[in-house]
Amino acid sequence: MRWLHAEWTKLRTLPSTWWLLGSTVLLTVAVGAAAASSLTTGVCPSPDACHEDTVKLSLTGVWLGQATCLVLGVLSMGSEYGTGTVRTTLSAMPQRRRLLAAKAAVLALLTAATGAVAITAALWTAHLVLPVESPTLRATAGSVLILTLVALLGLALATLLRDTAAAATLGLGLLYVVPLLADLLGSPVWQHRLNRWTPMPAALSIQATRDLDRLPIAPWPGLGVLAAYAAGLLVAGGVAFGLRDA
Amino acid sequence: MTTPTRTPYRSRLHPARAGFGRLLHAEWTKFRTVRAWPVVLGVAVVAVVLVCRLGASGSSTSGGGPVTLGPGGERVVDVFRFTHRPLTGDGSVTVRVTGLRSADGKGIEPWAKAGVIVKQNLDEGSRYAAVVATPAHGIRMQWNFTHDTAGSASDIATTPHWLRLTRSGQHLTGYESADGRTWSKIEDVRLPGLPRTVQVGLLAATPAHNNVHRAFSGTSETYGGGTVTATYDRLALRGDSTATAWKSTDVGGPGPNGPAPNGPAPQDAQPGRTDVSPSGTYTLTGRGDIAPALDGPDMVQMSFQGVFVGVLFMVALGTLFVTGEYKRGLIRTTFTATPARLKVLAAKTTVIAAVTFTTGLLATAVGFSLAQRVLRHNGFAPPEFPDLSLLENPALRAVVGSAALLSLVAVLALGVAAVLRNSAGTIATVVALVILPQILSFAFPLPAAQWLLRVTPAAAFAIQQGVTRYPQVKVNCLPESGCYPLSPWNGFAVLAAYAAAALLLAAWRLRRRDA
Numbered sequence: 001m002r003w004l005h006a007e008w009t010k011l012r013t014l015p016s017t018w019w020l021l022g023s024t025v026l027l028t029v030a031v032g033a034a035a036a037s038s039l040t041t042g043v044c045p046s047p048d049a050c051h052e053d054t055v056k057l058s059l060t061g062v063w064l065g066q067a068t069c070l071v072l073g074v075l076s077m078g079s080e081y082g083t084g085t086v087r088t089t090l091s092a093m094p095q096r097r098r099l100l101a102a103k104a105a106v107l108a109l110l111t112a113a114t115g116a117v118a119i120t121a122a123l124w125t126a127h128l129v130l131p132v133e134s135p136t137l138r139a140t141a142g143s144v145l146i147l148t149l150v151a152l153l154g155l156a157l158a159t160l161l162r163d164t165a166a167a168a169t170l171g172l173g174l175l176y177v178v179p180l181l182a183d184l185l186g187s188p189v190w191q192h193r194l195n196r197w198t199p200m201p202a203a204l205s206i207q208a209t210r211d212l213d214r215l216p217i218a219p220w221p222g223l224g225v226l227a228a229y230a231a232g233l234l235v236a237g238g239v240a241f242g243l244r245d246a
Numbered sequence: 247m248t249t250p251t252r253t254p255y256r257s258r259l260h261p262a263r264a265g266f267g268r269l270l271h272a273e274w275t276k277f278r279t280v281r282a283w284p285v286v287l288g289v290a291v292v293a294v295v296l297v298c299r300l301g302a303s304g305s306s307t308s309g310g311g312p313v314t315l316g317p318g319g320e321r322v323v324d325v326f327r328f329t330h331r332p333l334t335g336d337g338s339v340t341v342r343v344t345g346l347r348s349a350d351g352k353g354i355e356p357w358a359k360a361g362v363i364v365k366q367n368l369d370e371g372s373r374y375a376a377v378v379a380t381p382a383h384g385i386r387m388q389w390n391f392t393h394d395t396a397g398s399a400s401d402i403a404t405t406p407h408w409l410r411l412t413r414s415g416q417h418l419t420g421y422e423s424a425d426g427r428t429w430s431k432i433e434d435v436r437l438p439g440l441p442r443t444v445q446v447g448l449l450a451a452t453p454a455h456n457n458v459h460r461a462f463s464g465t466s467e468t469y470g471g472g473t474v475t476a477t478y479d480r481l482a483l484r485g486d487s488t489a490t491a492w493k494s495t496d497v498g499g500p501g502p503n504g505p506a507p508n509g510p511a512p513q514d515a516q517p518g519r520t521d522v523s524p525s526g527t528y529t530l531t532g533r534g535d536i537a538p539a540l541d542g543p544d545m546v547q548m549s550f551q552g553v554f555v556g557v558l559f560m561v562a563l564g565t566l567f568v569t570g571e572y573k574r575g576l577i578r579t580t581f582t583a584t585p586a587r588l589k590v591l592a593a594k595t596t597v598i599a600a601v602t603f604t605t606g607l608l609a610t611a612v613g614f615s616l617a618q619r620v621l622r623h624n625g626f627a628p629p630e631f632p633d634l635s636l637l638e639n640p641a642l643r644a645v646v647g648s649a650a651l652l653s654l655v656a657v658l659a660l661g662v663a664a665v666l667r668n669s670a671g672t673i674a675t676v677v678a679l680v681i682l683p684q685i686l687s688f689a690f691p692l693p694a695a696q697w698l699l700r701v702t703p704a705a706a707f708a709i710q711q712g713v714t715r716y717p718q719v720k721v722n723c724l725p726e727s728g729c730y731p732l733s734p735w736n737g738f739a740v741l742a743a744y745a746a747a748a749l750l751l752a753a754w755r756l757r758r759r760d761a
Contacts, residue, residue: 016668035686038694063686067678071670078670082573165569165669169562172677177554180681181297183688183726184551187304 003093003102010085011076011106020075021110024068024147025118028061032122035060036129055135055209058126062143062207065118066150066200069111070171073154076107078164086246096242100159104234107155108148115147135209142206142223149223150175153199153230159237174229175200192216199226269584269593277597280570283563287601290559291609294552298613299620301551305543306624313539313630314371314498316391317439321539321630323453324370324391325498327518327532328363330447337485338412339364339446341478341528342426343379346402348452349473349531356382357720358452359536360402360476362411364418365445370498373437376449376536377409377420385409386718387420387432391538394718397422397432413485416440426480446483447492450476450518450530453537456722478528494520498534537719545626545634546644546712547728549617553648553710554681556609560602560652561676564659567598569669577761587756591664595657595749602656606649611636614645640712640734647709647738654745655680658703661748665755679703679744687725696723696731703744705730708737 011017036058080086093099123135153174157167179201182194195201195216203226206219217225277283316322333339339362348354361378375389377397385397385407397420400407408423418440420432452474496518518532571577584590618634627633634641655676663672683704687695699705708730715721715733723729730737 016671020671035690035694038691060686060689063682064678067674067682071674074670165562165566165673168670168673169558169677172674172681173555173558176677176681176685177558180554180685181301181551183685184554184728185301185304190304 003098004106006093007099007102007106010080010089011110014075014079016075016079017072017110020068020072021114024065024072024111024114025121027068028065028118029122029125031061031064032058033125033129036126039130053208053210054126054130055123055139056207058123058130058135059119059139059143059207061118061122062146062204065115065147066175067172069115069147069151070154070175071168072111073107073151073156074158074164074167074171075154076103076151077155077158078162078167081158081162081246082164090246097238100234100238100241104152104155107151111151112144112148115144118147119143138219139207139209142203142219145223146203146206146226149203149226149230152234153226156230156233156237159241160233174198197225199229202226266589266593269589270596272583273590273593273597276571276576277567277601280566283566286559286563287605290556291605291612293559294556294606294609295613295616297552297555298549298610299552299616302549302617302620303624305548305621305626307543307626307631315629316371316538317373318390318392319632320392321542322371322391323498323535323537323539324372325496325534326359326449326451326536327494327520327530327534328365328368328445328447328449328497329492329494329520329528329530330365330368330445331483331487331489331492332443333364333413333446333483334443334486334488336412336414337446337483337487338410339484340408340410340480340482341448342406342408342480343402343476343478344406344527345475345477346379346381346450347475349475352455352472354381354474355452355455355472355720356380357535357537357718358472358474360450360474360478360530361448362409363447363449363536364411364413364440365497366440368445368495368497373440374536375411375418375420375435375437377411377422377432378449379407379409383718385422385432387435388536388718389418389435389437391536392714392716393435394716395420395433398424398430400424408480411446413440413444413446443488448476448478448481448528448530449536450474450532451534451536452532453535453720456720473531473533475529475531478530479526481526481528492520492522492528494518494530496532535719538714538716540713540715540719540721542631542713543626544711544713544728545618545621545631546640547710548621549614550610550644550648550710552613553610553652553707554684556606556652557655557680558677560606560656561659561673561680563602564598564656565663565669565672565676567594568660568663569667569672572667572761573669581761588753591749591753591756595660598656598660599653603649603653606652607646610645610648610652614641634712640714643734644710644712647734651706651709651738651741654706654741655703658741658745658748661745661752664752665748680741684725692724695725699725699730700732701740703741705732705737706741708732709734 119140154171157171161167178198182191185191202217202222205215205217205222313321314324341362343360346360358381359378361376363374363376365374366372377387379385379402384399387395408426410421412419416436419434421429423429452472455472521529659676662675666672680703683698683702687698711734723731
């Protein structure tokens, strides 16, 4: 418990944490509202007559919100390396894996709470703009989980690389550039493979509420791909953390 | 006791007068001596080249049959209903267009055409000049497929209009008139290589209907051939003609040997019709278009997928060049040595821009050449596809432009970093600004997607487009097929504006805030 408290104090007192959490909510809501308002009620008079997946559209903000969550995760570890606090931390709490677990737990709880606020607010705002179908629990909870897992991915990368800039670059490349290349690739086979097995397009399939058979990967397995990346990297980070100098 | 007075050491150089050249040298030394950064540059070059090559190897084509090439060597569509007579030497053809309407019940295409034409011969892709009336774009004079000059905005649906085309040697002059008495000249063009005997006459053509509906779950394009009927009267030919009667041909259409390769698909290859009434009314029904073909893949753009990966590295470098100094406190030493902070910012910007442009140019040039080789191997070979040279536009523009894009992205990151002073935050901001709009544009409804690609720095990727767009051809601009709504240089200017704004903000913050 004291470990969690120590980590909570460190995370809470980073000035960037609250900025990042605030912008996660703001960006998720703003992009979702903008995406929803790009559809006029002339095109979508009622949810049934609409060709768009309105729930997914109003959750578009997750594309941007994940960036701030990733940065939060990166900074929760990277800032310790950046300032040298990590040496003090390790003198006080020498059990490194437990330390990483405590960090991950605090980070996950905080992002999940923020994510829940952001997703709820985004759906509510979109509802004001557009007659949105009632969102499924899967899409809502799944989006919150995406944000949480992305933050953990950032934490894992920062632990592995011990550098904020490198971790942020690699994480953003994984989240944005890989799906972009998947979209532009000429070969459908590789397109399909990338859409199935890279974290971002796969995880976002959880937001779909219609045309489920046209998804490259089913919703829950898709989220599982992201979870596997986050967990795998976190384990690798934990092992490296235990073996290396701080 | 007296203490000996000593003059403390003072540099004879006034700090503010330290030359900009030395400042550049100082910043270059800082860049060069961080061991990781040259390595990152090297990795960036390798990554860009590799992804360009891999991206190209994913695309292949089986050729797609013979294509029509215009007089300039470009791919063209040359399919229309032609009622013609040969004309030897100089002469002119005059007609009154009385109507142009859809013959198949669907709405008429804005670029359907009815008018007079002088054509080298009846082959597809041969030289021509035409004066045409269109439903939505008024009267136009068009020649050799790529050229188009607007005449008056007269609406053929409400009022008949007179058109005239005059040949004098190699010069063709188009005129129009509302009443047949006062004529106004549209354009006088020279068509070198026109033989002494040409075919002159009337035409009727309409491009296919092509409408896009895009919903979140996918894009559907409805595509269908249209047919138009054009009516004319008061047809007059002046000059020497070996034939006394008008003949009709479907240029590029179903001839005695079946449909031409570029003509309408076999299932809807009905021949056009020409009816002549005793009172001198000509009614032509036809389909097709006389225009550059823009439906092929963009071979230039297909070769630059690696640039997206390069952006990541450039963002990291531009950011670290500033935040690295803040992290270690080196910035205080820098500003003590050079109190003119804006000069430091200018030197930093110059160094990072030059370094990233040079490496970027190397990466894009090698990546493009490799990708072209792979594409040619995969079937994108002449004559169906152009043989692109690195030193000619549009390839040159795309190669140099992509390098400049990478360089500007680094400058943008540097500016944002000087404002935020935080690596992770800066990297996330710039990557989200440059890369994210692309991804969202694939998923958003079309108007929102195009808007996104106009106002964000992602617009700059338009510089990689190799297909020339002509205003006289309607195209559906789909982001997933690599189309950007802005023209190459305008798109590039958007990114430049973002970089400039970031630098201005950085200059303001540097002067106002403590280091």
